[in-house]
Amino acid sequence: MATHSFSKFDSELESLRSKVLEMGGIVEEQIKNAVDALVDADAKLAKKVIDADEKVNDLEKLIDENCLLVLVKRSPAAGDLRFVSTVQKTISDLERIGDESTKIARAALRIYEDDRMGKPSLSDIKSMAKLVSEMLHEALDSFARLDPEISLDVIKIDESVDDIYQSCMRTQLTFMLEDPRKISASMEVIYIAKALERIGDHSQNITEYVVYTVKGTDVRHASVKDIKRELKG
Numbered sequence: 617m618a619t620h621s622f623s624k625f626d627s628e629l630e631s632l633r634s635k636v637l638e639m640g641g642i643v644e645e646q647i648k649n650a651v652d653a654l655v656d657a658d659a660k661l662a663k664k665v666i667d668a669d670e671k672v673n674d675l676e677k678l679i680d681e682n683c684l685l686v687l688v689k690r691s692p693a694a695g696d697l698r699f700v701s702t703v704q705k706t707i708s709d710l711e712r713i714g715d716e717s718t719k720i721a722r723a724a725l726r727i728y729e730d731d732r733m734g735k736p737s738l739s740d741i742k743s744m745a746k747l748v749s750e751m752l753h754e755a756l757d758s759f760a761r762l763d764p765e766i767s768l769d770v771i772k773i774d775e776s777v778d779d780i781y782q783s784c785m786r787t788q789l790t791f792m793l794e795d796p797r798k799i800s801a802s803m804e805v806i807y808i809a810k811a812l813e814r815i816g817d818h819s820q821n822i823t824e825y826v827v828y829t830v831k832g833t834d835v836r837h838a839s840v841k842d843i844k845r846e847l848k849g
Contacts, residue, residue, distance in 0.1 A: 625690050632682060632703050633760065636710070639675040640756040642668060643710050646717035647752065647815065651745040654724040654808065655738060665721035672714035676707045698832065699762075702825040706759060709818040713752065716811040716818075723804050723811075736801040737791070740784035744812040747777045751819040758823045764830045764847055767823035771840055777816040784809045 646665050653662035683704050686692065692700055727736065751773050758766035788802040788809075827835045827846065835843050 625686075625692075625696075628682075628686055628690070629696065629699060632679065632686070632700070635675065635679045635682070636703055636706055637756060637760055639672060639679065639707060639710050640752070640759075642672055642675070643714050643717065644749065644752055644756070646672070646714055647720075647745065647749055650717040650720040650724070651742070653721055654727070655742065657724070657728045657735075659725055659728065662721040662724045666718050669714050669718045672711055676711045679707050680704060695829065695832075698829045702759075702829045705825050706822050709821045713815050713818045716815050719811045720808050723808050727801060727804050736798070736805045737787070738805070740780055740787065741805060741808055741812065744777055744780050744784070744809060744816075747773050747780070748812050748816040748819065751777070751816050752822075755819040755822040758826045762826060762830055764823070764827040767820075767827055767835075767843060768840070768847070770820050770823045771843070774816050774820050777813060781809050781813045 646668050649661050649668075650665045652658065653665060683700050686700055687697075690696075751770050754766050754770050754773070758764070758770070785806060788806050791798045792802045821836070824835050824843075827833065827843065831846055833846050835846055838846070
């Protein structure tokens with residue numbers, strides 16, 4: 617009976633993992649579609665991103681309810697308790713990534729609405745989007761395999777994202793100063809860049825939760841040096 621009960625608990629934890637990865641897959645697609653909608657001026661695709669947000673929200677609620685059931689029924693301890701906690705935090709970050717993707721899609725609709733703005737320069741946006749998509753993919757891989765080492769790779773990518781974000785801010789401010797007609801479009805680009813920067817931050821959070829699950833140490837707000845020391849310990 618004990619073995620049967622343990623196997624069922626194991627299955628419940630695996631189901632949580634699977635649902636998180638399902639949610640992550642939808643959110644990954646949201647980012648891609650939002651940026652594609654922006655680059656290609658595709659209103660239909662932008663609306664698809666916005667519609668998908670409801671499914672992401674529903675999954676967050678479902679997974680959170682399942683986590684609570686596991687906590688009540690199983691009273692998990694140590695590593696299993698940390699894993700359930702990580703699931704709850706991860707789905708919160710995934711839901712927020714979905715929200716940021718929706719913001720990008722809505723901005724795309726505004727930019728191309730009735731051609732009231734000239735098409736803005738999107739080179740920095742495309743570069744940021746590629747990097748934050750990679751960050752999220754790595755973060756989900758870290759979660760799937762419970763591999764805390766991936767956090768260092770994600771942190772490194774995030775530094776590049778922050779650099780491009782700062783460059784994008786300077787570029788858009790220059791555009792606005794040189795030509796007031798570009799103010800509306802440049803403000804939208806800054807808004808989109810901020811959304812992408814936040815997606816990167818949320819992705820990094822997920823890898824930090826994995827470090828907590830495996831090592832039992834909360835490395836949020838820790839320096840890269842401290843995280844490296846923790847991973848080697």
